[in-house]
Amino acid sequence: MDLRVDISRSGLTGEEINAKKDAVDAALERLWSGKEDFTGWVKLPLEYDKNEVERILNVSDIIRQQCGLLIVIGIGGSYLGAKATIDALEKEPDAPQVKFAGINLSAVYHARLLREMDLQDVCLCVISKSGTTVETTATFNIFKKALIEKYGKEEAVKRIYAITDEKNGALREETEAEGYTSFVIPSDIGGRYSVLTPVGLLPIAVAGVDIRGLLQGAETMAGSPEWDFDASSYAVARFLLLQKGKAVEAIQHYEPSLKYFVEWIKQLFGESEGKDGTGLFPAGLELTADLHSMGQFLQQGSQIFFETVLNVKNSPVDMTIPAGPLEGKTLNQLNRAAVRGVIEAHSSAGVPIIRIDIPELDAFHYGQLIYFFETSCAITAMLMGVNPFDQPGVEAYKKEMKKEIF
Ligand code: PA5
Numbered sequence: 210m211d212l213r214v215d216i217s218r219s220g221l222t223g224e225e226i227n228a229k230k231d232a233v234d235a236a237l238e239r240l241w242s243g244k245e246d247f248t249g250w251v252k253l254p255l256e257y258d259k260n261e262v263e264r265i266l267n268v269s270d271i272i273r274q275q276c277g278l279l280i281v282i283g284i285g286g287s288y289l290g291a292k293a294t295i296d297a298l299e300k301e302p303d304a305p306q307v308k309f310a311g312i313n314l315s316a317v318y319h320a321r322l323l324r325e326m327d328l329q330d331v332c333l334c335v336i337s338k339s340g341t342t343v344e345t346t347a348t349f350n351i352f353k354k355a356l357i358e359k360y361g362k363e364e365a366v367k368r369i370y371a372i373t374d375e376k377n378g379a380l381r382e383e384t385e386a387e388g389y390t391s392f393v394i395p396s397d398i399g400g401r402y403s404v405l406t407p408v409g410l411l412p413i414a415v416a417g418v419d420i421r422g423l424l425q426g427a428e429t430m431a432g433s434p435e436w437d438f439d440a441s442s443y444a445v446a447r448f449l450l451l452q453k454g455k456a457v458e459a460i461q462h463y464e465p466s467l468k469y470f471v472e473w474i475k476q477l478f479g480e481s482e483g484k485d486g487t488g489l490f491p492a493g494l495e496l497t498a499d500l501h502s503m504g505q506f507l508q509q510g511s512q513i514f515f516e517t518v519l520n521v522k523n524s525p526v527d528m529t530i531p532a533g534p535l536e537g538k539t540l541n542q543l544n545r546a547a548v549r550g551v552i553e554a555h556s557s558a559g560v561p562i563i564r565i566d567i568p569e570l571d572a573f574h575y576g577q578l579i580y581f582f583e584t585s586c587a588i589t590a591m592l593m594g595v596n597p598f599d600q601p602g603v604e605a606y607k608k609e610m611k612k613e614i615f
Pocket residue numbers: 284285286287336337338339340341342345399400401402480600603
């Protein structure tokens with residue numbers, strides 16, 4: 210079973226959605242034409258290089274033998290996809306831990322991580338498309354120095370893995386000069402659309418998550434004749450709700466393991482759509498926890514938002530409550546009751562709600578989710594009339610920050 214979108218509580222009519230069909234078809238045509246910059250991710254699940262996936266798996270086996278801790282150094286699109294996927298899916302119990310550096314500029318955060326390097330064998334995986342991002346460059350040099358101190362130069366080089374542009378950037382230069390094992394970030398795929406390239410796949414494979422399953426899930430979405438229906442209706446619903454004054458999309462999940470998946474969606478939507486004075490502001494909510502903090506606002510606060518509910522239908526485990534007033538009920542029963550109850554209550558208060566049903570959280574369905582959100586995002590951005598694949602605002606702050614430093 211595939212993932213499905215329910216917009217029956219969105220307050221939108223079928224006619225309103227269908228009225229955008231020509232605009233959606235035009236967006237899809239642009240995405241699939243192969244002529245637009247940075248659309249390499251669209252056909253990737255159908256055309257990816259099987260030998261490269263084989264190489265990723267082989268290199269991940271080497272890393273798994275070398276270390277108990279892989280520190281991935283990168284930020285934004287060079288980190289969130291891997292972090293989100295590793296958190297969401299079942300890992301192999303004896304796989305190395307995967308932790309992330311360069312995701313902020315906190316000395317406290319990195320000092321703690323450095324201390325962990327003393328306790329076990331370590332490898333580094335540095336990821337940067339541009340090869341010039343401040344957070345990545347700064348922390349890679351700190352961790353590289355520590356690695357050399359721990360193992361000596363020759364052994365340290367064997368424990369550094371680089372994922373960057375094929376030709377350009379300081380990281381590529383260093384990789385070639387030092388002889389790090391490396392992978393290429395395809396030039397036609399931007400950071401936030403790169404999780405199914407080596408950027409995501411190598412760290413995910415090290416954690417023991419089934420990367421072939423991910424690619425198969427994405428392939429069924431890209432290859433299926435109906436795949437565009439639900440992605441399109443979700444994309445159109447988002448666009449129409451923004452037009453009706455709902456400027457915030459409150460993306461909700463009931464599985465804590467999806468916290469970083471929502472962070473990944475926030476980057477995807479925020480950077481792709483938030484430009485030229487438009488875009489939906491993506492917010493993340495973890496339920497039921499946030500019902501006890503944000504629930505009041507959602508029910509009765511200013512109506513500037515709609516809700517998108519990530520509804521995982523089947524859980525691999527359950528627990529029965531052994532005593533008390535809920536004796537005999539299970540946690541999954543209660544979680545399902547919360548999903549239904551919250552939708553009912555908020556919908557009655559007039560909040561538009563979109564529900565995305567995910568059959569289960571395995572690699573296959575997660576691969577579907579990745580492709581579904583990437584496609585929906587690109588369509589909505591095109592309906593909004595903005596370029597889904599640039600991030601001029603991000604570049605602006607990077608430039609200003611560099612002026613401060615150099
Ligand atoms: O989506 C994007 O392009 C950005 O978020 C980048 O991934 C992020 O800024 C990191 O850039 P780089 O991979 O060049 O270090």
